[in-house]
Amino acid sequence: MNNQLLTRTYFVLCVCFFVGSAFAREPFTAAELEAQNKARLKLVELGYNEWHGSNPSMSSNGLACGNCHPDGAASNPQTFPKWNSSMNKVVSWTAMANWCIQNPQAGKALHPDSEEMLALQAYAFAMHEGKPIQPGLATAQTKPIAVSYGKGFPSTPSGIGQDIK
Amino acid sequence: MSTSNSQEHNRRQFLGLTGKAGLSTIVASAAGINLGVFDLVYAQSGGQVQPFRFAHLTDSHLFSGEDHKFDRQLEDSIDQINSMAIKPDFVVYGGDIAQNGTEDQLVKGKKILSKLDAKLIVIPGEHDWYLDMGKVWTGLYGTNDKAYWSFNHKGVHFIGMNSILVQDFWTAKQLSPKERMTAMEMLEGPIGGKWGVGAEQLDWLKKDVANLPSNMPVVVFTHSPLWDYYPRWNFQTADAPQIREILGKFANVTSVHGHVHQTIYNKVGNMTSIGAMSTSWPWPYPPVTLKYPDSQQRRADPGNEVDGMGTLAMDFKGGSASKIVTYQPFADSLTPFLKNLKA
Numbered sequence: 001m002n003n004q005l006l007t008r009t010y011f012v013l014c015v016c017f018f019v020g021s022a023f024a025r026e027p028f029t030a031a032e033l034e035a036q037n038k039a040r041l042k043l044v045e046l047g048y049n050e051w052h053g054s055n056p057s058m059s060s061n062g063l064a065c066g067n068c069h070p071d072g073a074a075s076n077p078q079t080f081p082k083w084n085s086s087m088n089k090v091v092s093w094t095a096m097a098n099w100c101i102q103n104p105q106a107g108k109a110l111h112p113d114s115e116e117m118l119a120l121q122a123y124a125f126a127m128h129e130g131k132p133i134q135p136g137l138a139t140a141q142t143k144p145i146a147v148s149y150g151k152g153f154p155s156t157p158s159g160i161g162q163d164i165k
Numbered sequence: 166m167s168t169s170n171s172q173e174h175n176r177r178q179f180l181g182l183t184g185k186a187g188l189s190t191i192v193a194s195a196a197g198i199n200l201g202v203f204d205l206v207y208a209q210s211g212g213q214v215q216p217f218r219f220a221h222l223t224d225s226h227l228f229s230g231e232d233h234k235f236d237r238q239l240e241d242s243i244d245q246i247n248s249m250a251i252k253p254d255f256v257v258y259g260g261d262i263a264q265n266g267t268e269d270q271l272v273k274g275k276k277i278l279s280k281l282d283a284k285l286i287v288i289p290g291e292h293d294w295y296l297d298m299g300k301v302w303t304g305l306y307g308t309n310d311k312a313y314w315s316f317n318h319k320g321v322h323f324i325g326m327n328s329i330l331v332q333d334f335w336t337a338k339q340l341s342p343k344e345r346m347t348a349m350e351m352l353e354g355p356i357g358g359k360w361g362v363g364a365e366q367l368d369w370l371k372k373d374v375a376n377l378p379s380n381m382p383v384v385v386f387t388h389s390p391l392w393d394y395y396p397r398w399n400f401q402t403a404d405a406p407q408i409r410e411i412l413g414k415f416a417n418v419t420s421v422h423g424h425v426h427q428t429i430y431n432k433v434g435n436m437t438s439i440g441a442m443s444t445s446w447p448w449p450y451p452p453v454t455l456k457y458p459d460s461q462q463r464r465a466d467p468g469n470e471v472d473g474m475g476t477l478a479m480d481f482k483g484g485s486a487s488k489i490v491t492y493q494p495f496a497d498s499l500t501p502f503l504k505n506l507k508a
Contacts, residue, residue, distance in 0.1 A: 052351060061228060061233060062228040062233075062264065063228075066353070067446055068447070069449065070351075070353040070398055070448065070449070071353045073448075073449040073451070074449035085468055086468035099467075100467065103467075103468075104446075142464070144449065146451075146453075147353070151353075151355060157355070158355075158356065159338075160334055160356050161331075161332075161334030161357055161358055162357065162358035163355035
């Protein structure tokens with residue numbers, strides 16, 4: 001009897017636990033999800049602007065990320081951490097981005113935890129959405145994601161020229 | 166050492182014999198400077214073509230200010246062309262001498278290019294054009310105040326055209342010249358849309374080739390490719406089909422273009438298309454399937470400033486062999502694909 005009681009109690013407790021975890025937090029509302037995505041896209045937009053030269057500290061010779069990486073191409077965030085032959089070690093994507101800022105762009109490195117760096121990541125990662133995570137080598141050409149119009153992520157069009165949707 | 170051996174030795178030094186990461190590195194690592202050589206072989210049935218070489222430089226993207234690395238990279242390329250054992254009869258510049266189209270950048274380019282020993286002829290790129298709609302460029306580099314031209318040389322007809330003309334997006338929105346230029350500077354910029362040569366140049370081209378014999382070799386230079394490679398980055402020319410149709414009567418047409426900053430090869434009908442590397446920086450390959458994937462360079466090494474960059478030289482070899490137009494990039498280190506082309 002005691003064993004049966006214990007079993008039942010255990011069962012009830014388990015059910016309560018799982019039900020409790022499922023409802024530990026209300027599901028995100030549509031408005032909350034929209035706010036979360038909006039916050040992310042705000043960073044993506046900031047990253048897009050930085051990518052194309054909005055932050056003067058990132059370059060002293062006029063070069064921006066976008067000069068070599070149109071639509072974020074060949075920035076390959078899905079392949080990091082990976083070996084970097086210039087640094088002779090395995091590095092993070094942010095370290096690679098700072099290497100580019102300091103060398104080809106002859107600029108000042110961003111703090112790895114700064115909002116500016118987070119924005120660069122937000123843009124580069126957004127442009128590689130759907131690519132499998134594939135830590136790898138640097139030698140092969142990798143194909144970027146095809147972009148049909150606009151900036152490649154949800155953004156308000158300028159309404160100028162072909163930028164209408 | 167005989168003269169010919171000496172020349173061959175120099176040429177091999179210049180081409181470079183070791184390669185670790187693809188076509189561009191072969192040259193960059195061996196010569197220390199960004200230069201690639203293409204041999205283009207043409208032999209028509211009548212054997213009317215006299216052997217000669219010309220060189221092609223493009224996409225230097227000079228920024229303002231002194232002692233910029235892109236200035237040095239262009240200067241290096243010019244030094245290499247000037248020191249070629251087989252001198253080019255002329256040099257074609259394929260557009261984008263400037264980055265932001267400003268007068269100081271275009272003047273700086275003119276000054277650096279004036280160091281070329283060979284005669285220079287130039288077509289514009291979008292970076293040269295959209296600040297003042299080509300006014301300064303035309304004054305410095307235009308041919309008879311035009312951005313398009315043609316001439317015959319040793320049995321070959323050469324054509325250059327301005328392929329970067331877009332529809333007016335600035336007047337209605339009252340954009341400043343700088344805003345217009347900025348919109349056109351970004352390769353993936355969503356504003357400018359697809360560009361082309363336009364009606365005036367198409368009419369001119371029709372008249373230009375109307376009386377040429379169909380067995381005359383034709384080489385046409387544009388900034389952008391004359392086929393739809395990747396329109397989003399303007400790796401295209403909107404009226405390329407019309408250009409190909411006008412040139413359709415010729416047995417062999419070679420199109421040489423810049424803008425893509427990479428080696429790219431294609432054949433469309435009678436047109437062999439060769440995309441040249443830049444002297445500034447390499448673009449990545451876009452997300453499209455290539456018809457000739459074996460001609461693709463490996464990804465440039467970001468740690469090597471001149472990897473993935475280069476200039477282009479072509480040899481026209483006379484004679485009467487019945488080969489079609491073909492070319493040999495970096496002849497000492499061909500990929501299997503290019504070795505097959507050579508045969």
